[in-house]
Amino acid sequence: MGILDEMLEGKKTIVILGHVNPDGDCIGSCLGLYNYLKENYEGLEVSVYLEKIGVKFSFLSGFEDVHTEYDDTKTFDLCITSDASDVPRLGVFAPYRETAKDTFCVDHHITNKGMCRVNVIESWASSASEVLFRLLDKEKISKAVAECLYTGIAHDTGIFKFSNTSRQTMEIAGFLMEKGIDFPKIIDNSFFAKTYGQAKLHGRAVLDSVRILDNRCVYTVVTTDELREYGCTVKATDGIVDQLRIIEGVEIAFLLYQTGNPGEYKVSLRTNSAVDVSRIAQSFGGGGHVKAAGCTMTGEPQEIVEKISGKIREQWEELK
Template sequence: MGILTDVLKDKKTVAILGHVNPDGDCIGSCLAMYNYLTENYGELRVSVYLEPMGAKFGYLKGYGQVKHGFEPERTFDLCITLDASDEKRLGEFAPYLKTAADSLCIDHHITNQGLARVNVIAGSASSTCEVLYGLLDQDKIGKAVAECLYTGIVHDTGVFKYSNTSRRTMEIAGYLMDQGIDFPKIIDGSFYQKSYGQTRVHGQAMLDSVLFEDGRCIYTVVTQEELKKNGCTVKSTDGIVDLLRSVTGVECAILLYETGNPSEYKVSLRTNTELDLSRIALAFGGGGHKKAAGCTMTGTVEEIIRQVDGQIRIQWDEEKEQTGV
């Protein structure tokens, strides 16, 4: 009996949760699980709870059924969390995990210490969608589920170019393509296409970027005012940190964007080197992966960059000691 089959035994109601500010892998894995359960376990009553999602994911089956508000009177037989590395990342929906009779956590963040009774965490996987694929019966994966899984994998691998892409990742993607999905449309529509306003935000972010540490690091800041001026939400910042990372000579890219709370910023980190960004994010209460991580910090931009730079320097000093260079 597989893990999913076992945990679903005798269950009637299921809540599916992802992380705050859901990205492609979070949305893809949550809706893949939703569609898989509703298509193959008709007796289950399944609800997905996520913060509002980007309209570009509207092609995914189940997108319109996602609930965006907490319902305090509801409890569930089973709560499944996907792509969330800790309870804090579940946002306002975290109580569903606490009150559920049983729980399952599926994730690929190496900083995840286990949120549930049953935890399936594969830090070496490209995405939560890749981890989820391994729990599903392949013969029961229809086109709708395949579209969701492929979307998540595409987004968390940067269309298969990030170092987290493995042979298994490509084999899974190939199987999903065989289910008849329109993979060029998924890639162009959900990953590359941007609104005019979003393009302006990205352009301004690059114009405002600052190199430091002799060009080895770069940062930029996106303000609420800039987003509002261009008719954008925080989701429009997706991709900016990867643009920063692509600058020649840059080893660490840092994106700060205002949360709306006084002096509070979301900090996204990316690297092309052996820097362990999960260590840096963890130092400030965040988490993620070695080459991609994030956290929330409070202070001025200068203070935050100085603190992050301090953590970067610690690792550089450690490397010098180890290599003797």
């Protein structure tokens, strides 16, 4: 009996949670698990609670079943968290973890210290979707589940080009492809597709970017006014920091975007160097991976940039 079967033993009601502002891996892993449980465990009542997710993921089975509002009348036998590195990242749905009879965490963030009774955390894995794949019975993975997991892996590896992509990652992707999924369409529609407004927002963000620290770093700021101007939500900022990261000569890129709360900004960090951006994010209450991390900070943009710059300089000194 695998660990997933052990966790499900004697349970009737299951809730699956991901992190706030869910990305492709969070959505793919949560819906992949949802479909797998629905298809293979008769009589199990399974629910997924996530913040509202983009319509570009509507091709995934279970998309319409996702609950986006917290219901304080609900309690569950088992809460499974996927792709969330700590309790605050569960957002308004965190109480479901507190009130559940048992808890199980599936994750790949190096900053996750174990937020549930039982934790499967593989910080070396490309994605939560990859970690989840290893917990499933391969003979029971359907095309619908494969679509979800492939989507998650593709998104968190930058379509298999980030350093977190391993031979095993590629072998898993190959297995999922053999389930008959339309992988070119998955990548085009969920990764590359942009609205006209989003394309303009990205162009504006790159145009307004600033190089600092001897041009070794670059950052940009997206305001709520700009999001409103281009008819975008914060989800439209996905991909901006990666555009900055590939600028010639840049070692570290970061994006600040307003959350809507006074003076509050979400910060996304990426690195091509030996600098560990998860350490930077952690120092400001966030987390993530060595090469990609994020946090929430308050203050004027220039103040936030100075604080992040200071942490970058500290690591540069250590690496000398």
